[in-house]
Amino acid sequence: MKKILIALICVFFASCGSNTTIVSSWRDPNATLSKEQFKKVMVVALVKNESTRRATENRIASINPNVLISSYNYLNQQNLNLSQEEKLKILQNENFDGVITMRFIRADKETDYVPGTANYYGGMAYPGMGYGYVGGYGMGYGAGFGGWYGAYAPAYYTPGYYQENTYYYIETNIFDLKNNKLVWSATTKSLDVSDVNTTVDEIMEACVQQMRADGYMAPKEKK
Template sequence: MTSIPINKLTLSFIVMLIGIMSCSPSTQLTGSWKSPEATQKHYGKVIVAALTDNVRARQTVENDLQAQLAERGISATKSIDIFPPALMRDSGSNADGLLQKIQGDGYDAILTAALVDEETETRYVPGNQGYAPMRFGWYGSFRGYYANWAPTFYDPGYYREDKVYFLESNLYDAENDRLLWSAQSRSYNPGNLERFSRKFAELTVTTMREQDLID
């Protein structure tokens, strides 16, 4: 059988296509846990709380979680509208006071989101193109071989640092303070807060729906 020569443009396209197919979403669910008690009660009035002292991040994440829950008919309130940043800082670790306020306002569940860890990963980014064990038409001459491979030989690649963030979402029963559900997710290089927040909120609420925590 005659082999079909692959030109440089075709090879570049194949390498690009493989890269696209192998790319994973920047934000992924890595695990979850659900209490056996979670399906015994309907939760229709939820307060969402992003546990951070970064006001912009808190506002953005809570907005998106509220919007995702509202799309599913869940009445959701942002914690920042009830507990402003100054109050959260002053209350410190006094969770009892916060819980009493939540219970007094008639909420039946609390959905929290928090950044629990972050890491830096170093990975090698190859140069212009990689090697594939095939017959190349440009192997027939030195000039063709050199012209094809010189960019790779003299631009071998570089090392890149990726920021990896580990997040946790928890759902609590506001009446008895018990954990109903917990999910862990991982996000790579979330350079844009708004884009990351939308994806995180969608992933969180969709998973809650799939696991019968909300309608």
């Protein structure tokens, strides 16, 4: 499992920017990645849409297919009505020692303010009312306000505005099957989930960073 998460870092930290942030996290104080040493980990995406489930599980499992395995081949419509004990027995019989789950919690609409921006062209700057300045438009001392405003105002400021965004909250958990307990959990908040692969990458990147911050995963080694 340690090698898996090192691979996660290499893959996900190469991305530029992210629409995903950590909202909260929890760690079993007695658990660390070095203690667990998982060898076979099932990946479970708890979503209603089967194609989204498979795409999500496959994206995570593709990081290290020798260790990470999608759940849909084991937990599917055929054993949907099994009890929790029976499902756990299936995993134990297949020698799984860990599970990573991803679950959609909710979607919230929020109104965000996008601040305005000041724009300067041709090296122009205006130190204050009553001063003249020779800039990109050829304005000089003695120019009237009408000429100054007509040249500068259209390009000077883009006003801020409010926009409504939808944020998606996803819960990611790591379970130790040998002791049948939750060892780490986090909730993430994503602005855009239109692309499954990008969303999964961002969530896993945020989780790896938080695992380090929580002490579940060792700090990144310095070169």
